[in-house]
Amino acid sequence: MTAPLRQPSIRQTRFKIDGMNCASCAAKIETAVRRLDGVADVSVSVTGASMTVSHGDALPEDKVLQQVARLGYGIARAEAKIHGRASVAKAHDHADHDHEGHDHGGEPVGERTIGSAHLLGDAESRQAWWRSRRAALTLACAAALLAAYGIGHLFPAAERWVFLAALLVGLVPIARRALMAALAGTPFSIEILMTIAAGGAVMIGATEEAAAVVVLFLIGEMLEGVAAGRASIQGLADLVPKTALVERAGGTIEVPAEDLAVGDVIVVRPGDRIPADGKIVEGASAIDEAPVTGESTPKRKGVTDGVFAGTISTDGVLKVRVTAAASDNTIARVVRLVEEAQEAxxxxxxxxxxxxxxxxxxxxxxxxxxxxxxxxxxxxxxxxxxxxxxxxxxxxxxxxxxxxxxxxxxxxxxxxxxxxxxxKGGAVLEGFRRITAVAFDKTGTLTAGKPVVTDIVAYGRDERTVLALAAALEQGSSHPLAVAILDKAKAAKAPVPPALAAKAIPGKGVEGSFGGVAVFLGSGQAAGERAAMTEAQRLAIDSLNGQGKTVSALVADGVVAGLIAMRDEPRPDAAAGIAALKAEGIRAVMLTGDNRRTAEAIAASLGIEARAELLPQDKLRIVGELQRGGLRVAKVGDGINDAPAFAAADIRIAMGGGTDVALETADAAILHGRxxxxxxxxxxxxxxxxxxxxxxxxxxxxxxxxxxxxxxxxxxxxxxxxxxxxxxxxxxxxxxxxxxxxx
Incomplete structure (x- = not known):
């Protein structure tokens, strides 16, 4: 029996390209590379100064380098970083190539992972426009034109020839690019129009005008290049400092930020930018995240809080344990994703x-x-x-x-x-304007994803004492409700005494003793089995439950001492966000598997329609119903708990922060959870x-x-x-x- 033919695998390789300044440049490069054998697809980004080539196992790499260099552009293939340094294969100068449109600097330009197309661009790879060869050519052509005016004024008989010489300074490189583009599959280029027009003008005696026109054309090209640089996201990479102070052998040494490894402990002084993503292991400071997130108010952060590269420690010394290498920090991922998006x-x-x-x-x-x-x-x-x-x-x-x-x-x-x-690309950006409905997850999307203490009701004791006793019983527990109580006690600066013989009662709660007084914290039903409850207390529990809150009752010495209500609260801007969508004429709906009472309580506070107690297939059905009703639906969530509905939506939006954003299946991501x-x-x-x-x-x-x-x-x-x-x-x-x- 004949063995089945193995399907060739498709891989992707990223290149950095110098000298592009408009979409016509990208189109010429794309056409030229697409004609090479073994190339399945090509996408080029002018603003990202990058090209992704989809190909089989064998990529004609030398031909790619030569094909692009022949058009007058610099090209570099990025290699994987080794010990923080990128090794780069670059197209070399050829005697028969005209490289007026780029610079062959020897600096490394990036990082490439064959097969996944991940690339970290070096912010320094995009050369300052006034140092580029295109700028040099433009200035040389302009200088030649001014010289021709001067010489022509002094020697009128030589006027035609000096203007012809000035014209050739700029026209020869343009004509060469036109020829190379034609040979590479783009016969009708901007350069060919320019060449024909200038040549024809010389034939009818308008040499002076032809020379001036070439200068203006080159100035226009240069301005396009400047614009492409301004639209680049690479400026974001400049927010990360070049060096970092690392703890070594009881002291600190300065090392390049790109050499930081996961697990290194770095020292950040007041006013310094944080050089890497990490977690604070010592110290506290207000962190200014405005350069990266646009948030105007610094956030107070301390031990165990996460920070990311490019933000600023404003008033405290921090020690931060690095959690991501330079190539995978938050800013690097943003740069990489946007560069890839600009190719789509x-x-x-x-x-x-x-x-x-x-x-x-x-x-x-x-x-x-x-x-x-x-x-x-x-x-x-x-x-x-x-x-x-x-x-x-x-x-x-x-x-x-x-x-x-x-x-x-x-x-x-x-x-x-x-x-x-x-x-992820222009198609997604364009698609957002047609969205007419947004379906939100509840937990972790409209809400913060973790319960917080919302109400403390005390009976016979003050609220601070009730909170302190509850926190004492919950010490050491990692249960979300226990964490909520401990966080509230910490924020309220409530004293937390040690509990004696504290132990969990499965399915009921936790008990212990303080000064010989037995204390229990658990559900209202479990508390009712240990102490008599008044009608007012039962009504209070029912009222809090009706608001979608979970209620724990504290029993001290056989008497109900207090109630603590907790709920996964909406994000601070959730109500305003829903209102903003409605103002844009967009319908908002909440889809959740949570119980109907909790969902409706949250929805009522936000002014959003709620669908509760849903299974994943129910969420898929509702998204389909909205679409069949003529709506274009965006789904906001993590794309994991309700993958079918997420996949069916017209646009998929991941809600999260930093490296936790679920970008693999999403079309777009909200990095800062707003x-x-x-x-x-x-x-x-x-x-x-x-x-x-x-x-x-x-x-x-x-x-x-x-x-x-x-x-x-x-x-x-x-x-x-x-x-x-x-x-x-x-x-x-x-x-x-x-x-x-x-x-």
Whole structure:
């Protein structure tokens, strides 16, 4: 019998790319690499300066490096970090390659895990724009143009030749990129339009204008690169300090933060940024998390509390045990996830990409018709109509159009991440604006996930004494209700005396003695078996239970001494978060397996519809019912207890913090546990899509205006390229406004 053929496994490899400045660059690289044998898929992020290649077991890696370098971009394959240092395979310089668009610095650029596409970008890998080779080329071309004006003024006979020389400084690299792009599968590129227009201008004697147009084109490209850098999330990585003070041999030594290992104990002084995720083992301080979470009020943290990299200890010395390596701390994970998200294209972005494939050839056809038809049909002047046709080629450069969508999406994703709102790609970001219903888990989502003491009712003693006696019995217990009582006693500074002969009574409670007085803490029913309860006490227990609270009764010396009520309370912003969704016209519903009384009590306090006592299949059924009713449903939870409903939702949102976020199955994550952030994601999505609409209108509107004025003879080559460069600047600046979004 013939053995079945083994299906080839698909792996992913990440690369860092230097020199990209717009979506057209990404499209050229994607097309070129996709043509290589063994490559299954390619995704490129301009703002992340990265590329992910999906391939079989054998990746033609050298061909990938050469193919991208041949287009004029720097490329580096990231290797796994060894002892904190990244080893990087880089495309080397070739004598026959033009690398004007990038820099071949030797610094490591990242970390790659074959098969899972995890990559930690180095914030230093994106070079300052004024140091890039593209900036150097732009300055050289501008200087050559100024020199040509000076020489032409002094020597009028040489004017045409000096302007031609100035033109060639910038045009030769552009023409080379156009040729390489054509050979790699992109014959209709922006560079080809520029090359034809500049060459044609020289042929009709407009050499000076051609040289100026090339300078303006290069300036526009450089501005796009600056914008791509601003939309990058890499600035977040700069929040982590480069060095850390580590305890070693009774003292402290300074080491690179990237060399910290899990288990190291670091010292953080007042005013210092914390260099790693960890848990406080000594000291207490107010932690300023605003740089990372946007929270304006510092949080007081002490021993056993978690802290994460990039936050600031404001007023105390801390010793922190490291819990995550540099490549896996909270900020690194955010950077990695957003970079990957920026490679995932939204439907609008895919439409613009498809449109641009036909748009550029159409521009060439229109330019050719404008050049040929008037002279051939109506006897027009050839030079005049050739000039107008060349101007139309420049007007038609799709720079502004193709950057209109990805610039806004990248800025939106980066802004969201800086506010703790992670979304896995432009499709998810775009999808939030269409959400019309949100289904929440209760425990750990709308509530904090752990009970707290809400009420203390004392009989014959004061509340502080009741709390102290209950806490004494619960010492050493890890039961959630016991922890709630101990936390309340600590917060109230209630004295907790040691209990004698304390022991648990299975199914009933815990008992012990203090000063010869027998004390018991347990359920109301168990307490009623040990002491006579008044009608008022029974009514008090029923009332508290009716509010969804768990009640423990304290019996001292055979008499009910007090009641302690506990409940998993809603998050502080839960009610405001639900109200914000309703204000956006979005229906909110709570799905929980908890008992109906507790669920309805919580729901009433939040103003949300409740469905209680549900099994996982019930939650799936309700999500389906909402969808069949025409609603687009987002599900908020951990994706574990109710995986079927989570998977069925249109958008899946994980609620959590730091490294505990359930991101594997989620489309988006709320890092800082704020219910309000669901509404903020919707508002951010709507702001981004409105921005994209504005960008497309500006890009196409300016082109339409200058198309008419050019054919009418009002404008020429200079205004034509300014129309494209100006539109690109306007579109980019408009997209960058999203970086200041506050929601």
């Amino acid at each position: 294209k939204a439907p609008t972005e895919r439409f613009i990409d498809r449109f641009s494939r036909y748009y550029t050839p159409a521009v060439l056809v229109v330019g050719t018709l404008v050049t040929l038809l008037p002279p051939l049909v109506a006897g027009g002047d050839w030079n005049e109509w050739i000039y107008k046709g060349l101007a139309i080629l420049l007007i038609g450069c799709p720079c502004a159009l193709v950057i209109s969508t990805p610039a806004a999406l990248a800025a939106g994703l980066a802004t969201g991440a800086r506010h703790g709102l992670l979304m 219910v309000m952030d669901v509404a903020r994601m919707v508002r951010l999505s709507r702001a981004v899509m409105a921005n994209i609409g504005q960008n497309i209108a500006v890009a196409l509107g300016l082109k339409a205006v200058f198309l008419v004025t050019t054919i009418a003879g009002i404008t020429g080559l200079w205004p034509a390229i300014l129309a494209d460069t100006g539109a690109t600047v306007l579109v980019t600046a408009n997209a960058m406004r999203l970086l200041r979004w506050r929601g």
